[in-house]
Amino acid sequence: MNHVVSPLLQHFIGGTWQDSVSGDTFADVNPATGAVITHVAAGDARDVARAVAAAAEAFHEGPWARRGGAYRAPFLERIAQLMRAHAEELSWLETLDTGIPIRQTRGQIARAAENFRFFAARAREMTGATYPVPGFLNYSLRQPVGVAGLITPWNTPLMLESWKLAPCLAAGDPLVLKPAEWSPLTADRLAHLIAEAELPVGVFNLVHGYGETAGASLVAHPGVRLISFTGETSTGRTIMQNGANTLKRFSMELGGKSPVLVFDDADLERALDAALFGMFTLNGERCTAGSRLLVQDTVADRLVPELVRRVGRIRVGDPFDETTDLGPLIHPEHWERVMSYVALAPQEGARVAVGGRRPPHLPAGSYLEATVLTGVTPGMRVAREEIFGPVLAVMTFTDEAEAVALANEVDYGLAAYVWTSDVTRAHRVAEALEAGMVWVNSPNVRDLRTPFGGSKMSGMGREGGEWSFDFYTEWKSVQVALNPADIPRLGL
Numbered sequence: 001m002n003h004v005v006s007p008l009l010q011h012f013i014g015g016t017w018q019d020s021v022s023g024d025t026f027a028d029v030n031p032a033t034g035a036v037i038t039h040v041a042a043g044d045a046r047d048v049a050r051a052v053a054a055a056a057e058a059f060h061e062g063p064w065a066r067r068g069g070a071y072r073a074p075f076l077e078r079i080a081q082l083m084r085a086h087a088e089e090l091s092w093l094e095t096l097d098t099g100i101p102i103r104q105t106r107g108q109i110a111r112a113a114e115n116f117r118f119f120a121a122r123a124r125e126m127t128g129a130t131y132p133v134p135g136f137l138n139y140s141l142r143q144p145v146g147v148a149g150l151i152t153p154w155n156t157p158l159m160l161e162s163w164k165l166a167p168c169l170a171a172g173d174p175l176v177l178k179p180a181e182w183s184p185l186t187a188d189r190l191a192h193l194i195a196e197a198e199l200p201v202g203v204f205n206l207v208h209g210y211g212e213t214a215g216a217s218l219v220a221h222p223g224v225r226l227i228s229f230t231g232e233t234s235t236g237r238t239i240m241q242n243g244a245n246t247l248k249r250f251s252m253e254l255g256g257k258s259p260v261l262v263f264d265d266a267d268l269e270r271a272l273d274a275a276l277f278g279m280f281t282l283n284g285e286r287c288t289a290g291s292r293l294l295v296q297d298t299v300a301d302r303l304v305p306e307l308v309r310r311v312g313r314i315r316v317g318d319p320f321d322e323t324t325d326l327g328p329l330i331h332p333e334h335w336e337r338v339m340s341y342v343a344l345a346p347q348e349g350a351r352v353a354v355g356g357r358r359p360p361h362l363p364a365g366s367y368l369e370a371t372v373l374t375g376v377t378p379g380m381r382v383a384r385e386e387i388f389g390p391v392l393a394v395m396t397f398t399d400e401a402e403a404v405a406l407a408n409e410v411d412y413g414l415a416a417y418v419w420t421s422d423v424t425r426a427h428r429v430a431e432a433l434e435a436g437m438v439w440v441n442s443p444n445v446r447d448l449r450t451p452f453g454g455s456k457m458s459g460m461g462r463e464g465g466e467w468s469f470d471f472y473t474e475w476k477s478v479q480v481a482l483n484p485a486d487i488p489r490l491g492l
Contacts, residue, residue, distance in 0.1 A: 009040040012191040014054035015201035021046040031099035031328040032365045043209035045217035051205040052223045055147040055174035058202030065144040065172040069123030076120035078197040083113035097185040099328035101319045112162035123170035137480045142473035144172030146225035149218040154180035155285040167468035176205045219243045251461040255386040256414035259407040260290035264298040266419035274443040284390030288415040297396040312354045314370040328366040335366035338389035348380040408434045414454035
């Protein structure tokens with residue numbers, strides 16, 4: 001079923017839909033066809049200033065920050081209900097905009113709604129702490145920080161937006177959302193649903209635009225106290241530099257080059273299933289993708305040929321086809337970037353074992369076959385740099401020490417995956433890996449209660465569960481004297 005897309009996506013500022021002050025727009029392109037889907041208001045510093053002013057007024061004058069989590073929770077529950085009611089439409093829009101197969105976007109939309117439901121419950125439970133001592137009652141409480149700027153990426157945009165929006169709203173911070181310009185459709189639709197949920201005016205604001213204009217203006221604005229960003233490491237570095245003058249607090253989820261370590265005592269069939277799932281779903285455009293497969297040399301001759309065979313059978317095609325496994329990459333510019341790495345691999349001495357081409361039956365759109373690179377060595381760029389597409393680099397190791405060294409040799413440290421039947425080895429390796437998250441004998445299964453984030457160049461800070469509130473709230477300590485306290489008397 002097709003749904004209607006507005007011919008112009010506007011900003012949502014202070015409870016009203018608005019064009020850009022400049023009147024400028026940009027085109028949103030269908031990655032499967034290259035055709036223009038719609039046009040989008042291109043925000044700049046003036047639009048950001050209006051949105052920040054609306055959010056600041058909501059923070060200082062409205063009920064959102066002043067009243068507790070029990071007041072805010074029903075609004076989040078209402079958003080979750082509306083998302084579930086419109087799940088098929090949201091999934092259709094996400095697939096249209098990103099090229100992610102419709103079977104997979106349905107799961108992402110369900111997770112996005114669950115994020116709002118989860119943080120609605122956490123809003124009710126959010127509390128402080130008391131420290132009674134003789135003569136005093138000391139307590140600490142959480143309070144909203146202020147206006148938050150949320151800058152979100154183009155891969156699985158709605159789900160990743162919900163990871164930021166839900167805890168930010170639950171904590172009581174009004175916000176300005178700047179979605180990625182390559183995938184604005186579901187952010188626009190979510191804004192309509194949030195408007196239907198009737199949050200107080202100014203609590204939620206949406207400004208579309210390019211990172212260099214709208215995003216940079218949001219980061220630099222002195223009225224913004226928090227920036228939560230998900231995206232490339234180089235962009236994150238620039239954001240931190242631009243926000244340093246106003247001492248903003250940052251939460252950064254950046255790039256990754258996550259390893260999958262397969263030891264010779266692992267369940268190889270399950271390890272292969274998980275490696276394929278983690279790399280080639282979501283079109284390979286997944287921050288936690290296991291893009292480096294490290295296989296113990298004693299089982300490489302069994303595992304790698306079967307990997308190549310199965311990757312060659314991954315179905316690439318129309319993302320609205322229920323049988324499609326791999327859709328088009330998000331944008332022609334990104335397709336060119338990923339293809340440059342595929343072309344680089346043989347120059348570095350690796351081999352394109354399967355894939356690496358535009359599928360012959362798909363002459364239009366940003367399509368790329370699922371690709372496996374073998375003969376990869378640690379010093380190659382394809383082994384060290386984030387490609388962010390359906391390209392898997394395969395390496396071998398001899399023992400546990402070499403496996404850990406290979407896994408840790410890159411600049412990134414977001415996620416890692418370990419496959420072994422030796423429980424003591426599993427714990428040793430998990431502890432030794434330089435990664436913010438490790439899954440053992442499992443693909444990426446998200447537990448919303450646990451901290452999410454990376455180490456090294458993969459970011460800073462943690463979100464998820466109570467860790468989200470550590471970012472989106474400020475601790476305040478209050479000391480109350482129950483009896484006259486001793487006060488040294490000076491100047492007598």
